[in-house]
Amino acid sequence: MQKFYLVWDESRHALGIPSIDREHRGMMNLVNELSEAVAHGCSYAQAHRQMEKILDFAADHFAHEEAMMRQHGFPGLEQHAAEHEKLLREAAILMEMYDPAHADRAVLVTAFLTDCAESHILHEDRAISQYLEERGIREE
Numbered sequence: 592m593q594k595f596y597l598v599w600d601e602s603r604h605a606l607g608i609p610s611i612d613r614e615h616r617g618m619m620n621l622v623n624e625l626s627e628a629v630a631h632g633c634s635y636a637q638a639h640r641q642m643e644k645i646l647d648f649a650a651d652h653f654a655h656e657e658a659m660m661r662q663h664g665f666p667g668l669e670q671h672a673a674e675h676e677k678l679l680r681e682a683a684i685l686m687e688m689y690d691p692a693h694a695d696r697a698v699l700v701t702a703f704l705t706d707c708a709e710s711h712i713l714h715e716d717r718a719i720s721q722y723l724e725e726r727g728i729r730e731e
């Protein structure tokens with residue numbers, strides 16, 4: 592079975608905002624734990640629990656980013672927040688399709704999560720750190 596895995600690469604993933612970087616690393620770890628568990632044939636309940644944990648973590652993380660963008664008047668806030676909402680909505684749809692009768696769909700969820708997490712960090716989230724950096728704003 593194909594395993595989807597995220598490897599933190601400081602030069603590509605680090606945004607230079609320590610609290611956000613920490614959360615992104617945490618997110619990657621949670622997604623990797625899910626991939627690992629699914630690859631080892633974990634139960635439906637275990638995978639489902641881990642997916643819920645990931646979505647909870649993502650919702651908190653998104654709220655953190657949005658608060659930071661708001662605080663600093665980031666002009667792309669609305670678009671970025673809409674993207675967060677879309678990710679959560681799509682993940683929720685996938686979670687609904689993942690039921691005990693279709694436990695093999697777990698791999699689809701992990702593929703979606705790994706792909707979204709990385710691409711969102713590299714594109715949308717990087718725009719926040721660029722904006723802060725251009726204004727000489729340091730966030731912890």
Ligand SMILES: [Fe+2]
Nearest residue numbers: 652656712716
């Ligand atoms: Fe993020």
Ligand SMILES: [Fe+2]
Nearest residue numbers: 656711715716
């Ligand atoms: Fe984001």
